[in-house]
Amino acid sequence: YEFGFKAQLSDYFGIDVSLFSKDIRDLLGVEFVSTYAAAEYARFTNVDFGNVNGFTIALDHRSFGMLNVSVDYTYQFAQGNSSDPRETATRAEAGEDPRPRQVSLAWDQRHTLNAVLVFQKPGDFSVTSIVRFASGQPYTPSIGTGFGASLEANSGRKPSSILVDIRSEKHITFGGLDLS
Numbered sequence: 001y002e003f004g005f006k007a008q009l010s011d012y013f014g015i016d017v018s019l020f021s022k023d024i025r026d027l028l029g030v031e032f033v034s035t036y037a038a039a040e041y042a043r044f045t046n047v048d049f050g051n052v053n054g055f056t057i058a059l060d061h062r063s064f065g066m067l068n069v070s071v072d073y074t075y076q077f078a079q080g081n082s083s084d085p086r087e088t089a090t091r092a093e094a095g096e097d098p099r100p101r102q103v104s105l106a107w108d109q110r111h112t113l114n115a116v117l118v119f120q121k122p123g124d125f126s127v128t129s130i131v132r133f134a135s136g137q138p139y140t141p142s143i144g145t146g147f148g149a150s151l152e153a154n155s156g157r158k159p160s161s162i163l164v165d166i167r168s169e170k171h172i173t174f175g176g177l178d179l180s
Helices: 087-093
Strands: 003-007 013-034 040-064 067-080 111-121 125-134 161-170 172-174 177-179
Touching: 013 067
Parallel strands: none
Antiparallel strands: 003 013, 013 040, 040 067, 067 111, 111 125, 125 161, 172 177
16 A cells, blocks of 8 residues: 655645555465375465555755755565565474564665755756665574574664765767767
């Protein structure tokens, strides 16, 4: 489900707010099957599940002169019973409870901030920069072997990251050809 609201704040600024919730069913997982001869085996089937909830706030600045800016922030959390289709079988093999429980999914990224800056003179030049900040995604830390040495699945967080892309373009005429 998604609910959005978009409004013009002024002649040059607009805001967009979206709330979302996604129920995920039939992810690949392991199902245990018992036969009439008391044999048990595992098979891959669509049994895992999850959900993603969050919101996005975006602020747009329409072209005012040569500058155009947009910024958006997303907060979300993704939880489910397993990110890895083999996780249930691995827990059962290790003597742990194989039943579903809620953990952060591997793609759970709580905070994302995007900014797009465009400085241009149409037909002459443009410089575009996209900056993205992303909080770390979950992982399962390991601290050794033995009693109590393993930690809960996806209980650690990778470090945050920043990605900056820059693209520039200059239009020129050379020998009757328009080049960029």
